[in-house]
Amino acid sequence: MEKNRLEAFSDGVLAIIITIMVLEMKVPHGPDWAALRPLLPVFLSYVLSFVYVGIYWNNHHHLLKACRHVNGGILWANLHLLFWLSLFPFVTGWMGENHFTPLPSALYGAVLLLAAIAYYILQTLIIAEQGGCESKLAKAIGRDWKGKLSPVLYAAGIALSFIRPWLAGFIYVFVALMWLVPDKRIERVVSE
Amino acid sequence: MEKNRLEAFSDGVLAIIITIMVLEMKVPHGPDWAALRPLLPVFLSYVLSFVYVGIYWNNHHHLLKACRHVNGGILWANLHLLFWLSLFPFVTGWMGENHFTPLPSALYGAVLLLAAIAYYILQTLIIAEQGGCESKLAKAIGRDWKGKLSPVLYAAGIALSFIRPWLAGFIYVFVALMWLVPDKRIERVVSE
Amino acid sequence: MEKNRLEAFSDGVLAIIITIMVLEMKVPHGPDWAALRPLLPVFLSYVLSFVYVGIYWNNHHHLLKACRHVNGGILWANLHLLFWLSLFPFVTGWMGENHFTPLPSALYGAVLLLAAIAYYILQTLIIAEQGGCESKLAKAIGRDWKGKLSPVLYAAGIALSFIRPWLAGFIYVFVALMWLVPDKRIERVVSE
Amino acid sequence: MEKNRLEAFSDGVLAIIITIMVLEMKVPHGPDWAALRPLLPVFLSYVLSFVYVGIYWNNHHHLLKACRHVNGGILWANLHLLFWLSLFPFVTGWMGENHFTPLPSALYGAVLLLAAIAYYILQTLIIAEQGGCESKLAKAIGRDWKGKLSPVLYAAGIALSFIRPWLAGFIYVFVALMWLVPDKRIERVVSE
Secondary structure (H helix, E strand, O other): OHHHHHHHHHHHHHHHHHHHHHHHOOOOOOOOHHHHHHHHHHHHHHHHHHHHHHHHHHHHHHHHHOOOOOOHHHHHHHHHHHHHHHOHHHHHHHHHHOOOOHHHHHHHHHHHHHHHHHHHHHHHHHHHHOOHHHOHHHHHHOOOHHHHHHHHHHHHHHHHHOOOHHHHHHHHHHHHHHHHOOOHHHHHHHOO | OHHHHHHHHHHHHHHHHHHHHHHHOOOOOOOOHHHHHHHHHHHHHHHHHHHHHHHHHHHHHHHHHOOOOOOHHHHHHHHHHHHHHHOHHHHHHHHHHOOOOHHHHHHHHHHHHHHHHHHHHHHHHHHHHOOHHHOHHHHHHOOOHHHHHHHHHHHHHHHHHOOOHHHHHHHHHHHHHHHHOOOHHHHHHHOO | OHHHHHHHHHHHHHHHHHHHHHHHOOOOOOOOHHHHHHHHHHHHHHHHHHHHHHHHHHHHHHHHHOOOOOOHHHHHHHHHHHHHHHOHHHHHHHHHHOOOOHHHHHHHHHHHHHHHHHHHHHHHHHHHHOOHHHOHHHHHHOOOHHHHHHHHHHHHHHHHHOOOHHHHHHHHHHHHHHHHOOOHHHHHHHOO | OHHHHHHHHHHHHHHHHHHHHHHHOOOOOOOOHHHHHHHHHHHHHHHHHHHHHHHHHHHHHHHHHOOOOOOHHHHHHHHHHHHHHHOHHHHHHHHHHOOOOHHHHHHHHHHHHHHHHHHHHHHHHHHHHOOHHHOHHHHHHOOOHHHHHHHHHHHHHHHHHOOOHHHHHHHHHHHHHHHHOOOHHHHHHHHO
8 A cells, every 4th residue: 555655656656757847848939830840849858758658657567567566775776867857847948948058958867867867766676675686577677788788878868968959859869768678577477 | 346446546547637737837926917918828738638538537437337347458448548548638728828829739639639549448347247238328329429429529629720720729629629619429328 | 447447547547637737836046035925826826736636535435436337328428527626737727827817817716616516427327327215325325414515605606706805715725624623424234 | 533534634735835836946948957947946945845844754654653533623634734745835935046045045934933833733732632741642752852942943043044145055955855865663562
């Protein structure tokens, strides 16, 4: 039951984050294409961030399904993850409004990186709670190449932001697509 | 239990969408009718969109009630639907602020159309998960004339936006009313 | 289970309404009392509306506790109630920003009145679903003097807004206090 | 079941509060450090408030876990707590935008103090509902030195705001850290 409330709170926060990001797309005053065009980059970064929050919700869902007990550490690791995700609307709006210029693009990558680290901490605590490496989840995640590759790519994206911002954007899109491919591993072991 | 969390997250997102749309009705500064009058079209499009989100919540509710298992495809089809619905506040605000001019009216129809397609995909995946045409839901939906007629009408609305915007508005209202008539089909079969 | 989702969705909408009202209290730029003072009426109308939404949540909670089955009519009556409640942030902000002048004060009363009517419709449908006057809820509500007196007082408040706005404000506060006295009736019968 | 809905509603409100605070960090227009720098104090007060709302969610979670029955008094004490917490986005934004000047800093402390008092009232009512001092929760909380020390420190923070605002900020951070140390007491007794 304790777990349910953690899920409910996280669902609430994720639902709000994914929805208020759209508020950064300010309703334009004119009724024509010219008024709409400046919103295109904002829209594109909204799509990207929507997919990212969707991925996090999806993975969070699988992660907690594998979790039976919740302790204080897990509660705070979860809040820590939600903190970085709560910055998505801000960095998404900033990147979108500034057409993928260096600093906004690097900051976007930094928040992605910090969220990934927070997710890793949460995952580690949940595995520890369930009895170390023997736990179902640990087996399911196995070598977790996606979880290990993503931070490296985010870091590359941050560095590339200052040289070729569009390459950074390309990397962020690539990582999102990589995660979109459904993560069969956890599903398989859990449903055994 | 997996299903519960999908419902909870969707409820959260739909609750937020339906509520933040009202934020597009900016509080006017003057205390008289003159200050309130420009908000009338914004209010009308708010009412229309509120009804649409209500219809989606209602149908989504019935759809998932008929659903037992949730897989990765259903999770993402659901997020895809929520994505288009999350654009309602934006297109509602734009259409309202520009008094139902061609482009905002067409964009509103386009988002309605894309949400309808997303709903159809979600419905198809849920039926597939439950064992094809033999599933309860497939029987309940039957020929699904509303689901098939709506996209056609939305497309007509988009086209008409550029000729007679008020006719497009009329069509959007008509489709909403068509759905407001309660969908007895699913209720009947499910409660058998 | 159907009922649970209706409650969850309503809780979501009410939670958002009660919280986004605070966004109408725009953060002032100066750091002193002079900057804070214009916000006092906004704050007072926020408090009033917070209490009203709290009352609705409270009553809604008791109403649905007494309800076993949910049908299409109840779903829409509930959405209808949520619609009028969703206008609270707007009318609260307008009344607060215009220091309780006639029109904003009357509109506030009108939304209160329409929400009360919507609540009455919902209550009637839930009683009907449970088997007419014999239902537990009908007995619990009994003569329901609060529910009958409130619309009369709201109507009086609307009329008085154009003569003595402060008297309208007084009436709205009075009705809120009247409801704050806990509604023992339903609790008693339900817990029997 | 009654309790579940109280939790769900509180979770919703807390999830929204913790998330809309980020909206006070307005997306800057420029793409460089100069545009970002003014947001640093806003960011810092966001972090502080995020931690505070996290602490309240955490404690609220433990408090209600220990609670079996919910009555009218508890419902309103809970809404009273949520009211003060709902002012966090406002006072956070004001303090952040005015770089921790006296009045915003004192108001922040005042809202912290009022929320602490509201929490104390809620806790007292829950203990009373469960049969006075014999209740599990009362034993678990014991002397509750954190709960007793915090209001004193908040009051000190309010007073110091007018003399040394940075000292007030230091105190608010200190109290947050004090609570971050996980509260083993309740967890221990409840899980016995």
